[in-house]
Amino acid sequence: MNRKIGKQTYELENKPVIIASGAFVGGKEAVGPFSNYFENIAVSDMMGEKTFEKAERRFFESALSSTLKDSNLHSSDLDYMVGGDILNQLVSANYTARDFQIPFVGVYGACSTMAESLAISAGLISSGIGSMVACLTGSHFSSAERQYRNPLEFGNQRPTYSQWTATGAGCCILSRSGKGPVISKIAFGKVTDYGVVDIANMGAAMAPAAYETLKSFFEDTKTGPDDYDLIATGDLGKLGSDVLRDLLQRDKIVLGKNYMDCGHSLFREEQKTFQGGSGAGCSAIVFSTYIMNKLKSKVFNKVLLVATGALMSTITNQQGDSIPCVAHLVEIDNV
Amino acid sequence: MNRKIGKQTYELENKPVIIASGAFVGGKEAVGPFSNYFENIAVSDMMGEKTFEKAERRFFESALSSTLKDSNLHSSDLDYMVGGDILNQLVSANYTARDFQIPFVGVYGACSTMAESLAISAGLISSGIGSMVACLTGSHFSSAERQYRNPLEFGNQRPTYSQWTATGAGCCILSRSGKGPVISKIAFGKVTDYGVVDIANMGAAMAPAAYETLKSFFEDTKTGPDDYDLIATGDLGKLGSDVLRDLLQRDKIVLGKNYMDCGHSLFREEQKTFQGGSGAGCSAIVFSTYIMNKLKSKVFNKVLLVATGALMSTITNQQGDSIPCVAHLVEIDNV
Numbered sequence: 280m281n282r283k284i285g286k287q288t289y290e291l292e293n294k295p296v297i298i299a300s301g302a303f304v305g306g307k308e309a310v311g312p313f314s315n316y317f318e319n320i321a322v323s324d325m326m327g328e329k330t331f332e333k334a335e336r337r338f339f340e341s342a343l344s345s346t347l348k349d350s351n352l353h354s355s356d357l358d359y360m361v362g363g364d365i366l367n368q369l370v371s372a373n374y375t376a377r378d379f380q381i382p383f384v385g386v387y388g389a390c391s392t393m394a395e396s397l398a399i400s401a402g403l404i405s406s407g408i409g410s411m412v413a414c415l416t417g418s419h420f421s422s423a424e425r426q427y428r429n430p431l432e433f434g435n436q437r438p439t440y441s442q443w444t445a446t447g448a449g450c451c452i453l454s455r456s457g458k459g460p461v462i463s464k465i466a467f468g469k470v471t472d473y474g475v476v477d478i479a480n481m482g483a484a485m486a487p488a489a490y491e492t493l494k495s496f497f498e499d500t501k502t503g504p505d506d507y508d509l510i511a512t513g514d515l516g517k518l519g520s521d522v523l524r525d526l527l528q529r530d531k532i533v534l535g536k537n538y539m540d541c542g543h544s545l546f547r548e549e550q551k552t553f554q555g556g557s558g559a560g561c562s563a564i565v566f567s568t569y570i571m572n573k574l575k576s577k578v579f580n581k582v583l584l585v586a587t588g589a590l591m592s593t594i595t596n597q598q599g600d601s602i603p604c605v606a607h608l609v610e611i612d613n614v
Numbered sequence: 615m616n617r618k619i620g621k622q623t624y625e626l627e628n629k630p631v632i633i634a635s636g637a638f639v640g641g642k643e644a645v646g647p648f649s650n651y652f653e654n655i656a657v658s659d660m661m662g663e664k665t666f667e668k669a670e671r672r673f674f675e676s677a678l679s680s681t682l683k684d685s686n687l688h689s690s691d692l693d694y695m696v697g698g699d700i701l702n703q704l705v706s707a708n709y710t711a712r713d714f715q716i717p718f719v720g721v722y723g724a725c726s727t728m729a730e731s732l733a734i735s736a737g738l739i740s741s742g743i744g745s746m747v748a749c750l751t752g753s754h755f756s757s758a759e760r761q762y763r764n765p766l767e768f769g770n771q772r773p774t775y776s777q778w779t780a781t782g783a784g785c786c787i788l789s790r791s792g793k794g795p796v797i798s799k800i801a802f803g804k805v806t807d808y809g810v811v812d813i814a815n816m817g818a819a820m821a822p823a824a825y826e827t828l829k830s831f832f833e834d835t836k837t838g839p840d841d842y843d844l845i846a847t848g849d850l851g852k853l854g855s856d857v858l859r860d861l862l863q864r865d866k867i868v869l870g871k872n873y874m875d876c877g878h879s880l881f882r883e884e885q886k887t888f889q890g891g892s893g894a895g896c897s898a899i900v901f902s903t904y905i906m907n908k909l910k911s912k913v914f915n916k917v918l919l920v921a922t923g924a925l926m927s928t929i930t931n932q933q934g935d936s937i938p939c940v941a942h943l944v945e946i947d948n949v
Contacts, residue, residue: 281742283693287717289743330933358618359802366927367702369722373925377805377938382622384734384802385722385925385940387704399719399734406741407616408624408800426929465743467694467719470712590708590720592701594761598665603712605720 281405285499287466287492288608294461295404295453297611298411300571301346302564303338305420305446308556311546316568319345324421324446332366335419335448338560339364339375342448343415346567350452354379357452358409361396362416363387365423365559371448372415381413389588390485390514391468392416393449393563394607397584398465400453401609410455417448418558427478427593441479442516442542443552449563451571460574460582464500464610468492470590472603478589478596482519482542482554485587488604489515490526493585496608497532504534508579511570512606513562513586514542516554541565541586562586570611580613616740620834622801622827623943629796630739630788632946633746635906636681637899638673640755640781643891646881651903654680659756659781667701670754670783673895674699674710677783678750681902687787689714693744696731697751698722700758700894706783707750716748724923725820725849726803727751728784728898729942732919733800735788736944745790752783753893762813762928776814777851777877778887784898786906795909795917799835799945803827805925807938813924813931817854817877817889820922823939824850825861828920831943832867839869843914846905847941848897848921849877851889876900876921897921905946915948 282290302317309320319341326337339362347354359382364371369385376383388395396414403409421431423444429435453462471491475484489512497503504510515523520540527534545556545565566584573579587606596602617625637652644655654676661672674697682689694717698704704720711718723730731749738744756766758779764770788797806826810819824847832838839845850858855875862869880891880900901919908914922941931937 283742283744292742332929332933363722365703367929368700368724368925368927370925370927370930373805373938373940374930374935376940377807377925380804382802383805383940384730387698387720387722389703395719399738402741402743403734403737406737406743407618407627408737408741409618467717469715470708470718472712590703590705590712592703592705594667594702595705595709598667600709603708605708605711605718 287495288499289465291401291405291463293405294463295401296457296459296461297451298454298457298459299346299350299452300567301342301349302447302449302567303341303345304564308445308447312544313569316572331419331422335371335422336374338417338448339371339415342450343413346450346452354381356411357381357413358411359384360413360415361386361400362414363392364416365389365418366426388605388607389590390557390559390561391586391588391605391607392559393566394584394586394609397462397609398607401462401465404453404455412453414451416559416563418444418560420444420446423558438479439553440518442481442554442557444558445545445556445561447560447564449567451567460611460613462609463612466492466496466608468606470603470605472601474601476601481557481589482516483522484589484602485604486515486519486522488606489523489585489587492606492608494530507581507583508537509582510538511584512540514557515540515587516542518554574611574613577613582611584609622830623834624800626736626740626798628740629798630736631792631794631796632786633789633792633794634681634685634787635902636677636684637782637784637902638676638680639899643780643782647879648904651907666754666757670706670757671709673752673783674706674750677785678748681785681787689716691746692716692748693746694719695748695750696721696735697749698727699751700724700753701761723940723942724925725892725894725896726921726923726940726942727894728901729919729921729944732797732944733942736797736800739788739790747788749786751894751898753779753895755779755781758893773814774888775853777816777889777892779893780880780891780896782895782899784902786902795946795948797944798947801827801831801943803941805938805940807936809936811936816892816924817851818857819924819937820939821850821854821857823941824858824920824922827941827943829865842916842918843872844917845873846919847875849892850875850922851877853889909946909948912948917946919944
């Protein structure tokens with residue numbers, strides 16, 4: 280039986296193994312700091328399709344196909360797939376699930392969707408609900424821009440505190456047995472809203488959610504930042520990461536060199552994304568490649584993935600609501 | 615440990631108990647065939663708000679509040695909440711989770727969201743992840759019309775094969791112990807698409823998903839329709855229910871008098887909803903009131919809830935895609 284620790288954290292008894300992971304990324308992502316870790320790169324971000332939305336779907340399909348293929352697995356080996364995306368009604372994940380004919384559990388946590396998918400799958404697998412499950416999520420810069428902000432053709436200027444939605448999809452295969460890093464703890468986050476209303480400033484909106492989840496996790500587990508080889512937030516960007524450091528510091532919790540934000544790290548400064556990457560694909564592709572690589576090579580043995588998501592819609596924003604955010608946490612260890 | 619039966623079904627070892635349930639419904643729903651079962655009715659579908667979207671959120675808050683209050687529970691008793699809705703980015707559920715400060719797991723299965731939430735929560739609770747969890751979902755006719763079809767002010771005519779999005783929210787509280795009907799089996803559905811492209815014809819689009827899930831469940835469990843006191847689909851409407859009966863009949867599976875569709879049953883014919891109710895609120899309010907009432911009074915002792923969802927978006931529809939659908943199944947028993 281799994282066990283609750285403290286207020287919000289669950290320790291898994293039968294720890295699911297991440298037996299495989301991979302990503303399929305866009306051209307801009309491929310030449311960023313993680314270029315050595317991305318093996319599957321799109322020739323064009325349009326993926327041979329006529330619309331950005333259909334292109335995004337191809338990233339999902341390619342991430343799942345290539346991850347399965349690299350591990351000599353077939354889609355029929357999967358009991359179900361857990362995933363979602365930031366397009367309205369999660370259409371990228373939905374249509375991919377249709378094409379692969381795997382039972383499908385659609386989830387939505389905005390940019391936290393990979394961490395949420397890993398947490399749900401890990402919880403279900405640990406209890407015998409499924410023995411092999413795929414977690415799949417991603418995003419596309421161009422489809423996200425036109426859904427959440429402006430169509431690219433409009434040519435608007437982006438504020439310097441904004442981020443750049445990552446183009447790519449990441450996939451993790453969880454199994455009840457096998458070799459690889461394991462998911463040992465999970466924590467679902469509370470929806471946190473400090474009153475930010477500017478939808479271009481996702482970092483400032485989301486940092487409080489990461490703060491609340493991390494603080495509660497450290498309390499629940501009686502640990503601190505130094506107990507982990509890596510603490511990775513999802514896509515706070517540079518500004519959001521600074522806000523998070525500041526919020527934690529007020530509680531005398533100091534994030535050191537073992538802290539990174541997947542969004543802040545995804546692009547080089549000269550790539551002009553301002554605060555860094557974002558989107559459901561951001562932490563998904565960084566976790567499924569770079570972080571998993573370092574876990575498998577035992578450079579990291581104890582990792583916290585704390586992915587944040589901004590849960591507003593364009594409608595709630597237009598109606599004057601502030602931005603509610605969430606951060607889900609997964610601890611991944613080598614045992 | 616929970617156990618997989620056949621291809622897609624899981625039998626829960628520690629069966630979660632539905633210790634409480636309730637709904638908060640709109641005026642039109644309140645005068646339909648289930649009028650005797652709805653205790654909490656909105657004075658106005660605007661709920662004192664200025665927009666339909668904010669009104670929808672109030673239904674969610676009221677459903678959760680009244681369900682907790684009726685059972686002498688507090689939101690602090692809940693380990694987390696699982697839910698979603700059919701507005702873009704699930705804003706009704708997100709903002710409700712913010713206001714109640716419960717850890718939140720956002721899920722999306724369109725109109726199948728209540729069944730999906732029950733299945734996920736049941737799976738997690740049965741393994742010790744949480745001891746008390748709320749499942750909350752709903753919909754609002756007016757917000758759904760303007761997001762998916764036309765603004766009400768446009769005054770368009772609805773085709774006779776269309777359905778009417780239910781206004782209301784339903785809530786179920788699951789617990790690891792206590793008195794009440796239990797969730798004994800769950801099955802996540804495959805995304806099924808027989809090629810329907812008309813988004814006014816949800817029943818025809820979704821019926822094949824219900825067919826696939828029910829057929830596979832009967833095979834997995836070696837049971838048939840007669841083994842249950844009630845088989846309830848979510849919101850196929852009259853037309854969709856007829857399609858489902860027809861599809862199953864081809865496999866010599868005959869749905870008898872113990873079959874009902876929550877959507878078809880939600881309104882009277884003179885209420886001019888044509889094929890009946892729909893929306894994430896439809897099966898949620900019918901299950902949380904009428905079906906739970908009959909389970910608690912032992913009129914029903916073995917019930918299948920098979921809620922379907924259409925997983926397209928307006929964008930995929932405009933881009934010529936057909937409508938992928940899913941049906942999640944939950945078996946609820948008196949033990």
